[in-house]
Amino acid sequence: MFNESSSLGSDVADRRNKHVSFKASNKSHTNDFSNNYIHSGSLPQKHVTNIENSVQGYPKLQKLFELKDRQIAQYITTPFGCRVDIDQMVPTLNHWIQNEKLTFDVVMIGCLTDNQFIYPLLTQLALDRLVSKPGFLFIWASAHKVNELNRLMNNEGWAKKFRRSEELVFVPIDKNSPFYPGLDQDDHSLIEKMQWHCWMCITGTVRRSTDGHLIHCNVDTDLSIETQQTRDGAVPSHLYRVAENFSTSTRRLHIIPARTGIEKPVRLRPGWVIMSPDIILDNFAPKRYKSEIAKIGNCIPMNNQVESLRPKSPIQKV
């Protein structure tokens, strides 16, 4: 049916190509992408028009992203990998805390894969000693798992230390994506699951209006859609980008308590220490890391151009 009509359409178009009337229709049109999915199988998110360049149309924001990218790239440590079996993660991290006196300002836990051992990690680890204050915690998991973590995070001890601040979502572009949460579909699921969730938590005190040297608010959004370039590993760069753009800190740690296998390698990221049983390089040395941090400083310094471009809270009248 569709093929017939579309070929008919192009015939008509060819015939009157010379004097086809391109008169604009005066009726406006809106698409129903959910209805279209039922009939064509093309997922709604595929029709978002700024997937590849999210700030398309906003030159100021584009400039801001470029500047921040450049600045972040200036103040980075060597990409570090730390290959540790899942059951050795907590002892290793405890060793870092107690013996090496290491702390991080940005800690990301989990990636876009099922079978993550997040709960045991969160309950066994002295997370409040690993994350400095103020510090930022990002926990990525399937929507189902994030939901399960609710109980832990509502527990008073936890909620006092880490305030849940934003819920982030990552959406793969189609079902062939390596990030399609296929195993998350269970019999109870009423609607096909297409997303990964992340809790962003803040510990310590930061104020959006006055702590511009620590955080840049409202630069990124709480939604990432998979792009063409991000298919080559277990962690799409969006996940790192959001954290890097938000916090100006240079001390960043990513813990992946899951086996991701050889099809989805865990790659290194400049400026991050990545702990995973499947990281491709095992080069982390606390001493070297500390000396590098000492050289570049704990924070990316303020930059006037970035300051003038980034969204800020309106100045309160006294």
Place this chain on the structure above:
Amino acid sequence: MVNFELIEFLIGNHQELTSVPLSGQLRDVFALFLIDQNTQLGAKYAKMHYQEFLKDLLEINELAPNSSHFRDESFVSVDDERVEFIDLCALKILYDVCKQDSRKFKRTLKGPRGQQRQSQQDLSVLDRLIAALSYDSSKVCPELPSRHRLLQRLEETLAQKPASVQLGKERAHMTVPQSEFIPICKSEKHAHILSTSVNTSNNRIISIQWSKISKFENENNEFNHCLQTHIHYVPNVNAHTERSLGDCSYLDTCHKLNTCRYVHYLQYIPEFLKEKIAEETKLVNKRINQQKRIPFYTLGNCCADISKSLLPPQWIRCDVRKFDFSCLGKFSAVIADPAWNIHMNLPYGTCNDIELLGLPMEQLQDEGILFLWVTGRAIDLGKESLEKWGYRVVNEISWIKTNQLGRTIVTGRTGHWLNHSKEHLLVGLKGNPQWLNKQIDSDVIVSTTRETSRKPDELYGMIERLVGRHARKLEIFGRDHNKRSGWVTIGNQVTGTCIRELEVKKRYDNFITS
């Protein structure tokens, strides 16, 4: 009679078969052997059964004494079905003998293997499972080691949807009326060409400079075709517009269109394209309407699905907090879009939220689904409320908010720490309803923003597919634009009251007079 391929297989894989994780489990060895055979062209043993496999294995062991050492050759328990050691030397000798004596080997193969086959009824569970796992070997890359092939097959099998889902999808495809669809052009180049060749005035497209367009058309000939098949957006340039500033954050919803210096856009669709799509969709829907009359799959539908006409919209203006929910009856699906009153600085639970938690929601459904819109800190409170009301959170839908140009909202300090490009809708399930058509839609809605807090209409279509068109559906905290056929809308912002179900009307009148 000797299974030559099996000898070959044992020689090639003897180490992997006896070591972890297989540890010589014969059933796994058998599965691997079958997969191995399946990937080879013209394999003789592709449809072998486990008992035959065991027999062949024992035969080989007899010919090359002690070439395989089993835990217990009588195979009394499953745990005994284990080969602990494979003697490579003995197997190789047997292999060489067989190869040299290929004539004899061939002759033995003419034996009545087929007659030994067990009948279909005698198939063991394992054989049936293997058959269920059987797949098209051409799709699998033969270079992959066998454990990867097995994994791949396992993943394919797990990804397989139950027939109810497949049939439900098919039925939705065949019976849900299609809405007019025109794709949006994503090419920045096309947008640029149009921005230099379209003249606008008074917020309307006046003319298009064809000389420029045909020049571009000569360079890349898909442009013309794209114009005829896609929606394009052309900048609406006025005297006060400054292009270098970029796009307006509000675009078509901007209130200061006559003074705003940022760029706004006009939608451009050729009239003939709009007409063509309308006509095509009308034809398709005519066919769909006819298909509806063929009851090919009726699970989850009500019995008079076709002949029954849809109940017109019903609504009740009321203070939801004081309303007696019991006069409404029971519903299959409920939407609630409460005005959460959570202040960022408070832990949670201002007066309104406590009132909301106190709503007698348990009266509305014996079993069914509840959709709850939540934002920010209410995500948490929403999940708690659902559990308190007797629901399990089974899904979370994200509404990706887009603007006029189909782009996500990225500006405007819409959130406290990050900008908000999406909103959350919790899906709670009560009981275990058998009448749901599961997993037809995806949990991502992409739709443009409209008036403040107005939610996308796509949700109604999704719910109607999930619970059926004729199921009773309720929207709480609705407004006039939420009225819809098949739905009851209640809230203090709807105008007037209109009830068509007599029983509800009677109960409502009683409630009012009491």
